[in-house]
Amino acid sequence: MIKYMKEYGGRSMSNFYLEEIDKKLNNPNKNVFICYRGMKAMGGAVAQILYYNLLCCNHAELVPFCAPLCNDGVDFEQASCRAIAKTRVFIIVINDDFCTPVLSGTDKLSKMFYNADDQVRKELLMLCNELLRRERLRSEGSPAENLSILPVFAGRAYGGNINKFLQELTRWLWTEKNAKRTNELAWESLRGKGYAEGSFPEEKLRTAFDKIVENLSHQSNAYSIDYNFNPAARELINVTERVYNEYIKRAEIRDGEFVWIGTRLSDIGQTGSMFAGAVTLFGETDERKNLFALCDEGSSRRVDHNKISEEQDQFLFDRAVALANSHPRARFYFYNQSAYYNVHSARDNGISLGEALGERYICVNAKGVLDTLSDKQKFHRFCDEKGLKGALLDVAEGSVADCKYATVCKLLGVREEEGHKFILQRPIASGGNGTYIMTRENSELFKNFTGEDKRMLFSVYREDNVPVNLHAILFKDGVLFTPGSIQIMRADYEKADNSSSVKRLMYRGADFVEYDRLARLDDKPENRVNGRHVAKFKELCAALCEKIRAEGYRGILGIDGMIYGDEVKLLEVNCRFQASSALVNRALAEQGFPSLQEINLAAWKDGEKAANYAKYLDGLRVEYSNYSYNYTGDETHALHVFNAVNAAKKAESGEGVLLGYQSKALSGKPCFPEADGYRPLPRELCKLDDNAHFYRLVFRTNICWANEDGGVNLDECVCEPMAEFKEKICEIAAGGEVSAQSLLALKIALLTQGVNVSAEARRQHGGLRPATNDAVDLQFGEKLHGVVINAPLSNKFQDFSPFRIDVREGKYFLSYYGNELCEIRFYPQDPLANNRTSKGFLYSQVAYLSTDRLRVHVTNSCIYKAGDRKKECKFCNIERDPDNGIDLQSIEEVVRRHWADHETSRLRHFLIGGQSPAQNAATIDKVVSIIKIIKNVTKGEKYPDGADVYAMILPCDEEGIRKIREAGLDQLSFNIEIFDERCAAKYMPGKSENKRETYKEMLLKAQDIWFKTLSKNTHLAFQQIRSMVILGLEPRESFAAGMDWMIGNGIQPIISLFRPLRGTPLEDCVAPSMAYVYKLYFALQKKIDAFNEKTGDAVPYYMLGPDCICCQNNTLSLPRTVRL
Helix, strand or coil, X not given: CHHHHHHHHCXXXXXXXXXXXXXXXXXXXXXXXXXXXXXXXXHHHHHHHHHHHHHHCCCCCCCEEECXXXXXXXXXXXXXXXXXXXXXXXXXEECCCCCCCCCCCCCHHHHXXXXXXXXXXXXXXXXXXXXXXXXXXXXXXXXXXXXXXXXEEECCHHHHCHHHHHHHHHHHHHCHHHHHHHHHHHHHHHECCCCECCCCCHHHHHHHHHHHHHHHCCHXXXXXXXXXXXXXXXXXXXXXXXXXXXXXXXXXXXXXXXXEEXXXXXXXXXXXXXXXXXXXXXXXXXXXXXXXXXXXXXXXEECCCCCCCHHXXXXXXXXXXXXXXXXXXXXXXECECHHHHHCECXXXXXXXXXXXXXXXXXXXXXXXXXXXXXXXXXXXXXXXXCCCHHHECCCEEEEHHHCCHHHHHHHHCCCHHHCCCEEEECCCCCCCCCEXXXXXXXXXXXXXXXXXXXXXXXXECCCCCEEEEEEEEECCCCEEECCCEEEEEEEEECCCCCCCCEEEEEXXXXXXXXXXXXXXXXXXXXXXXXXXHHHHHHHHHHHHHXXXXXXXXXXXXXXXXXXXXXXXXXXXXXXXXXXXXXXXHHHHHHCCCCCHHHHHHHHCCCCCCCHHHHHHHCCCCCCCEEEEEECCCCCHHHXXXXXXXXXXXXXXXXXXXXXXXXXXXXXXXXXXXXXXXXXXCCXXXXXXXXXXXXXXXXXXXXXXXXXXXXXXXXXXXXXXXXXXXXXXXXXXXXXXXXXXXXXXXXXXXXXXXXCEECHHHHHHHHCCCCECCCXXXXXXXXXXXXXXXXXXXXXXXXXXXXXXXXEECCEEEEEECCEEEEEEEECCCCCCCCCECCCCCEHHHHEEEECCEEEEECCCCCHHHCCCCCCCCCCCCCCCCCCCCCCHHHHHHHHHHHHXXXXXXXXXXXXXXXXXXXXXXXXXXXXXXXXXXXXXHHCCCCCCCCCCEEEECCCCXXXXXXXXXXXXXXXXXXXXXXXCHHHHHHHCCCHHHCCHHHHHHHHHHHHHHHHHHCCCCHHHHHHHEEEEEXXXXXXXXXXXXXXXXXXXHCCEEEEEECCCCCCCCCCCCCCCCHHHHHHHHHHHHHHHHHHHHHHCCCCCCCCCCCCCCXXXXXXXXXXXXXXX
16 A cells, blocks of 8 residues: 555655554544455555545544455454444445456355455445434434445446446345345344344335435535546545545634524525524534534434424524534524524523523514513503504403313303304414314313413404415614415314314415415405405504514514405514515525515614615515425325425426426426425334424415405315325225225315326327316226216326326226225227318317217307407316307218217217307207207117207207207206306306306206106106306305205206316416315215105105216216215
């Protein structure tokens, strides 16, 4: 080695270096491990030179342990295990023959290479085991250093292609040929040596190895040394410097630089170079950058940051004080000012962080004013004293002893029989921690409520509300406001009927996009929540901030409020940055404006005026929303979404990934993951608190929508499913009989969340037949009663759908969160779609196959899309086409050709409908002619009266109804779509010109005509006169009243779940929750059962329609054979 150093290193071996080597060789705490194959190639030489460079360098922390040479009798297990247990950096030296197959034969060379292979295997497996050991220590709360991995490529190793090397390495270790030897070496060598505890399965070992592969796969981690050997020593000294700089050396914090103390590292992600360090609960630990995160320092530990614990306090205290001691010029900036006073060390006589840091803080208000504003009870009293009582939501004060349903009713002045729900709040809490929902059903859960602070606040729970938030920054001379956001709150009901325990009403995210939409809406009856309400909220915030400013408060705070009915109320104040602050910072950064942290800092400077910073916030548009993924007892959805984001197409420029790559639904609207140290690991390797934070996703679009009840719908591909809902669907995978509840849950979920289809499945059998509303129709087998479900393919957040279809041996299989549910079938492509009629029409312009029926168009142009399109339906995605006048000859030609193949295509019946023609006598005459064409073409032995024909048209007069019935029409639907006149005018202005009462009147007339023509089978009228209604575009109350009218009169309801379609004015709208739809089905079914009992028929003919299983594909209905 001295020869190498002299000949190639160009450095003299002075006594100084020899002394250093001697000291370090005898140092028991070696923390750099060098792994290489042997001395017979350049890799070995590089490893040895690197070893001596590390010895000779003057970095006291770098003490290497070099893997033993390939000699017989090496005491591998003891020496290497002792060394790697203390290692901080693992350097793997790679040359071209690193994974060369073992030579055959018994000669000395073969034996040496065999030993070398075994040696490297052992070292890599030992590294795997060491990673597992450290993970276990961290999960148990014991300290354990991070272990960094650095690859060094010697010569032209694999052409510098790291991925190629990794493929070879993986093959070498885990192919069937080598896996047995790999496992034998792993556990024969390590078991019983006091190093490996227990026998881990191969999967766990592979997990650790995958982690190594992931580390090695980053090109920036690698260092390459070519065959030009003269400068090799200098190159290797550079490697040494890199190890020191990247893994050991810490950056110095200079005057004027700040250390952030907060929740997430991503909270300062858009603040540029303002911070020289951070201590957070979630983020990364990198001592070189002065970054410390609880989740990344010890283990994969995820905590509930809203539930303050001694562990969290101690971590923040220890790391902040350590940084203060090692960097005397650092100053500390807090996410939550109260942490300065309230974070204590349990080990140091309860000393607070403020006492430990002294005056080295910025932007912290006096404790008295913080305590007043942060305590909900004191805050209400403060507002009372300042004349703002009417601005706040009414609450009643009490104690934990009052947490009884009857007592709360009495405190709030409401009657028990009214069945109200209540909000119970502890005075000091955040993020929903300490906020509970009490119902009559779950009230027993609260009778033993306790806690150090016995105080409680009570209020009536208003389910239909829009929770809102504003940032305010208080300067000495004025107040600035950021744009507001909708707060996304989640009530953790476990059961669809709310009968189970209610956990907490939790904050989960923010939506600035939807708030901005509401702020721009005119104050008109059609807009339930509008700009007037938003302006009122800001007005109340301004009045409150003036009172707070008069108390001497300075800097940032957040104000929560609520819009419900026509009321706007304030709820509470948070003396801190908000979980949504990072979204405002994104918008500011895009404009090159200072961050909220910088503006907040300016507010504390006496010479600064609010007007100087108003230009940054006035008119700012924050086009972002975010959602926090937490541990709610099940991490399946959070992991699924995380993996989907990682697999998504990277944005062409800048940060983020593009979702909707199949549908282009979010083209140009990237998603930004904020992992904050989250990484998927086997459950046994990470410790999770209930409601622990995983990560956040930031969207450049809205994820929620203010509905017609004055509440908020949240996109169900983004958020987690209700526990019971998921369980019901998973039961299908277990085999056995499928319950009605499971089938219903599956259908609602597929209708709402859609399905992803693998590329291979799309290619099979000529591709997928397009279905109504950008979807695909899935056919299920007998086990699932032969249902057909219309599953969207282009939902806004399609990537996050838990459903996927793959192909295996030519068959299609549906999976749910990776668990295979069942086999499914697709309808084949329509082979006639691109044919042309003798008049030149495409067949698909005249009619198209949809499940087992042919949809025949009266026209291919909608009267409501004509002209300025002010009358078009906002939810419709039918293309605007000129009326090409589809003639009866072309219709007959297409019908006849399709019927000729009906056995192959499984065509059974016909639907006349599609776009809306002018509803006049000429249209009715054309419909009559089409009915006669279909009946004439299809009449035969199997269908003596012709195939069934169903018309879905605008309401016509009694004479028109009689004509189409006499022509042979079997089923008729006048689609009310929306019962509420206000909402009908808002969402379908053209169709709403026909009043709802007109629809009802003509439906009853049609039913009467059907009764008179059905002779003995009059009950069939209950199946044959229908109306389609859309669920999700009107208040629940008007929908329920409309359904009561339909059921009371025996008009068959066809309930279509609202689906936001790409390219329509409502493409960003959000459908109602799956839980609501699930509950609604049961409620309606009870009323339908009551109607059938009243008719006295032995067979219950009346049902949620339609009665055809295939035609139920996109409706809230189940086959008649399925009973709840």
